[in-house]
Amino acid sequence: MTTAPLTPFLRLMDRVAPLLVRRSARARVREPRAVDRSLTLVVREVRPEAEDVVSLRLEAPDSGALPPWRPGAHLDLDLPSGRRRQYSLCGDPADRTCYRIAVRRIADGEGGSREMHALRPGATLRTQGPRNAFPLALTGVPCLFVAGGIGITPVLPMVRAAAAAGADWRLVYTGRSRATLPFLGELEAVDGARTRVTVRTDDTDGVPDAEELLAGTQAGSVYLCGPPAMISGVREAFAGTGATGLHFERFSTPPVIDGAPFEVRLGPGGAVLSVPADRSALSVIAEARPGTAYSCRQGFCGTCRLRVLDGEVRHHGSEAARRTDDAMLICVSRAAEAGGRLTLDV
Ligand code: FES
Structure with missing residues (x-):
């Protein structure tokens, strides 16, 4: 078989094509880039709305337009104490100048609502979102x-x-x-x-x-x-x-139903904590390590996801939030067996 001589254009393509193929193969396997949805917002107004309920109007420090949202969306707020809480947006999605949230004061709660009620106009809050885990679909049905x-x-x-x-x-x-x-x-x-x-x-x-x-x-x-x-x-x-x-x-953490006690080890060779039947691994770990990240506490946001180094897990919550087989959502998942031990990558 004879080979025809390449034209200058074909010679160029002959050299460039393998590079293009390698580039596009790399692009296909690249991990999606995480989107940073954090914002600093200023409390502009605090209004009483009902017995033990206030609403807070939050704006950008420069009063600029805020990211859009749809009914059902919420914000994750980092409170001054370091606690993180979620609040649904209850204002008008068409008004991009502010977000409105409302908080009921729970006198014997964990303290987050009392902290929110103590905020005054001018206070700043770090927030994540808005995110929507409760979307409305108006599809023509009642x-x-x-x-x-x-x-x-x-x-x-x-x-x-x-x-x-x-x-x-x-x-x-x-x-x-x-x-x-x-x-x-x-x-x-x-x-x-x-x-x-x-x-x-x-x-x-x-x-x-x-x-x-x-x-x-x-x-x-x-x-x-x-x-x-x-x-x-x-x-x-x-x-x-x-x-x-x-x-x-x-709007509050679901109780643990039919739980069994188990143990978590915080890293190889780390402390071993007992998780009682009626508590989540998250609540026990957060007590020992107050900086532990969490948000929804219901298994859908993925914030509390940790890699499991050893042990069998009974998974609960959203698979999408867990993302990989070797991870667990510590707010809802537990050891597969009563008395089992999970070693977590913390
Ligand atoms: S805190 Fe949201 S999935 Fe655990």
Whole structure:
């Protein structure tokens, strides 16, 4: 076989093509670059909204436009003490000049809400986000929103979006008394609220059960934010409705159910900590190491992910948040066996 002489162009391609192939192969395996979503925000206003509830208006230090968000999104806030807490955005997504969050003061809580209530205009906070683990999908089906107390914060922008889109929506809003329910006035101003919003308070209507909250739901989606007992009740009762989608967000850590005690070793040769049946590895590790990173404490954000050097894990939470087989989400995952020991890369 004879080979024809190469033209100058083909000679150039002959030299360059292998380099291009190697470059594109490298590009294909390159890891996605992590996006830095951290911001420093200034507290511009603190307003009482209900008994033990304040809202905070947060702005960029230069009052510039903030990253966009959609209903259901939240911010991770680093508090002055180093605690990290999540708060749903409850303002207007179209207003890019500020974020609004609301916080109920929990007198006997871990201290985060008390710290938030002590903030005054001018204070600065480091934040991450906004991120959305509770997105609203207005797909033309009816939407039932259920909010318990401060659980109204992600739901309020959802209700406004549903009303603006002309969707078929209803809201059931519950709490101890009207005085404890934030944003009642804003809800009443939403188009159609008079017939679509039901406010139920324990002091006049009694504590509702899940069937009452879901009454009349024959199709569509349910969006739910409230305390753990409300969420587990609605999850159980949901199958008895004609609705097809249940979306929920907790505003406090779910209790550990059916847990067994196990141990974690903090690095090879490191300290061994006992994790009791009713606590998470995260809560035990964070006690020993206060700087331990976490955010959602529900297994979906991936902030608490740690590499497992030894031991069998019973995984819980989102696989996407865990990312690799040799990692675990310490907020929700446990040792596979009661009494087992996991060595973690900390
Ligand atoms: S803290 Fe979010 S996954 Fe563990």
